[in-house]
Amino acid sequence: MQVPEQEPKPTTQMFSEPPRERSFPTTAVAIAAVAVVILVLVLVMLDHRHGAAPAPNTVQPLAAYASSLGVSNIQMSESTSISGGKSTYIDGHIANHGTSTVTGITVQVLFANDTGMSPQIETVPLLLIRTREPYVDTEPVSRAPLAPGAEADFRLIFEGINENWNQQTPEMHVTQTTTR
Numbered sequence: 001m002q003v004p005e006q007e008p009k010p011t012t013q014m015f016s017e018p019p020r021e022r023s024f025p026t027t028a029v030a031i032a033a034v035a036v037v038i039l040v041l042v043l044v045m046l047d048h049r050h051g052a053a054p055a056p057n058t059v060q061p062l063a064a065y066a067s068s069l070g071v072s073n074i075q076m077s078e079s080t081s082i083s084g085g086k087s088t089y090i091d092g093h094i095a096n097h098g099t100s101t102v103t104g105i106t107v108q109v110l111f112a113n114d115t116g117m118s119p120q121i122e123t124v125p126l127l128l129i130r131t132r133e134p135y136v137d138t139e140p141v142s143r144a145p146l147a148p149g150a151e152a153d154f155r156l157i158f159e160g161i162n163e164n165w166n167q168q169t170p171e172m173h174v175t176q177t178t179t180r
Helices: 025-048 066-068
Strands: 069-079 084-097 102-111 120-123 127-131 137-140 151-159 171-179
Touching: 025 084, 066 069, 066 127, 069 171, 084 102, 102 151, 120 151
Parallel strands: none
Antiparallel strands: 069 084, 084 151, 102 120, 102 171, 127 137, 127 151
8 A cells, every 4th residue: 555645844943034025225226326426427527627619610719820830722622422422622732830740730611601691610620631643542630740841732521511602712720730
């Protein structure tokens, strides 16, 4: 005769700890919140330290070293891509008449119109022409710094110039320079 197996009965102890209920991890959440607040404060302080960038459609003052840079031989051209986009090029010559080596130049170009509206203002880095054959290849001034007395050809490239531009040579202002 076979004896049926009985399941063991759970033993209960009179003085055992009751099972713990899972609670919300308030300590971990508090530490994470403090870390996020500190990160936000650091980012805000860094942003204020650099100052706010001027509005893109506001004429900026000339750079202090701008008077030492001579710009000449301005020529304009346009090209159209197969997809119908249009690029406007401003080529010219720049000479460093100052006593410092220039490693960066930012220019602001004002495309005027005859409708009495504010001009379209574009702020771009000046790119030096490295080669002209088989096509015009440019490089930033930092790759070929302009020593005192040095000269170089440059090219500015624009896409999306407003249709109301009067097609005249735009004003060009040197608004930032980096020197050493």
